Amino acid sequence: MLRRLLLVLTLLAAPALAQDRADVERQFQAWLDETIWPAASAEGVSRETFDAAFAGVTLDWSLPGLVVPGAPPSEEPQVQRQTEFGSPGNYFRRGSVEGTAAIGRQMAQRHADALARAEARYGVPGHIVLAIWGRESGFGRVDIPHNAFRVLGTLGFMSPRGDYLSRELVAALQIAEAGHVPADAMKSSWAGALGQPQFMPFNFLAFAADGDGDGRADIWDSEADTIASIANFLAEKGWVAGRDWGFEVTVPPSVSCTLEGPDQGRTIAEWAEMGIARISGRPFPDHELAGEGFLLMPAGRHGPAFIVTPNFYVLKAYNVSDLYALFIGNVGDRIAWNMGDFAAPWGPVGGLYRSDVAAMQRALEAMGHDVGGADGLPGFKTRRSIGRWQEETGAAATCFPEEGMKAVLRE
Structure with missing residues (x-):
């Protein structure tokens, strides 16, 4: 009935x-x-x-x-469980990373001339361009139907x-x-x-480039234009030619995870003097030592750690996610040097709702911490604020939101 x-x-x-x-x-x-x-x-x-x-x-x-014009906004709670709010390791699924890199190596041979022209003109390595192209549109193979x-x-x-x-x-x-x-x-x-680089229209007007010399910037059907456009975007955003994007490292217990962030840079030589070393065991390249580097710990003490260069933050101009930029760096390394997964494992973290993280952020703000806004996103300011709070309470800093913190970090 x-x-x-x-x-x-x-x-x-x-x-x-x-x-x-x-x-x-x-x-x-x-x-x-x-x-x-x-x-x-x-x-x-x-x-x-x-x-x-x-x-x-x-x-x-x-x-x-x-939202229908004139209609009141929905009052339903927006509980989200996207990848960035779960385990960061979910972003690096083996099939996605390895598949993008494998096709990228084929594209490196097929488009060698266009990539060389773009690197000579803009200073951006071809393997970085390829990684972005692969992530954004599967090298033009993903249907863009709308x-x-x-x-x-x-x-x-x-x-x-x-x-x-x-x-x-x-x-x-x-x-x-x-x-x-x-x-x-x-x-x-x-x-x-x-198109293939997935530019918003304003970015097209600002950065789309003619890579094949026909007088047009066609990011829909021209691979050469796509390559040139991505390279031009990164160059205009400040890519530093000759520098890497970053290095996976080990961070000794004597170095606090609260030192993370693009506003706490030191020379790479200074990081090395503090005991931070490349996880590969190789020394940092000589030409990088005097350059500025930044500690990045996207899962706090529960996952891989990195010393990244300013170029990492140029990658974030394409997509603001730390994990996106790490994906691009890792895939680029796989294309160029056949490198594999990050050496350190991603720990069993995540499973929190965005609303859970936002509640922790508001509690930290009430204590005087700068979390970068109570948006439910565990960015570097939130991660290091958690670490500082842990250190203030006498605990070892882990710098990542965890299930057990919900009962303590409350509004």
Whole structure:
């Protein structure tokens, strides 16, 4: 009986839902004409390009996180359990890392000339470019199926980040106006990232490069342009030619994990004098010793440790996750030198909800610690704040949120 009643209520609600969506679709078309068209026109976009971009475009209701204009925000708790909130080791699944590196070695041979040109021009090693290309789009093999104007239009109109994504939508129109790719061929991810390097439109305008000399920057169909564009992005973000991204190391108990972070740099020679050594047993390269290095312990004392260079933080300009940058560094090393997994194992940490970490962060903030914001993300400020709190209580610092801390670190 209850199931029949629910079915009747659903059928009665369906016409109203369809009507509501039709109303929102009309609002969307009005928003395109009244808001996006004036902004695009001011940037030199022609009406012809604008109309071609939005011909037949409707809202994509399948995209996540949409908010109907005028509707109150959801009050449901946003409990998340993404990889970065579990064990960091989950990010380095053997199949993903080894598979990307294996194909990357093939691509290194196939595109040797384009990679050499890019390295000579931008100073970025080919194996780093390949690692990013592989991570972002599987070297162009991953399907990028979405109409960029439908995605960015929907997100600009119905996303909490609407202002930012509306500007990206106008930038996409500028790309079409410049003739880099026809409007109906501009494909993106569900988040609006374009082509094989997965550039957002503003990044395309700033960093897309012509790698094959045809006068266009085509990151959809040209491997040479994709390679040049990734290299140009990293160079413009500050890649230091001749330096590595980092080294896996051993950190003796005498060196506190609270020394982690890009704001606590020392020369690599100074780190070595403190007893930090490469896990391989080889000395740090002579040309790196005078350069600045930073301690990175993404799982605290429960996993591999690294001394990273400023280039590591350039990789983070592509994606802000420490684990992403480590993935790129590791895959690049595998492509260039056939290196394997990190030597130190990832410990049995993780399993915490983002809300658990946020509660710990608020408790640490109340004690005066700078955790970088109570966002539920165990970044370096949160990790070292946990370590400092542990040391203040007389415990050995482990610098990572753990299940047993929930009962102690409470708001």
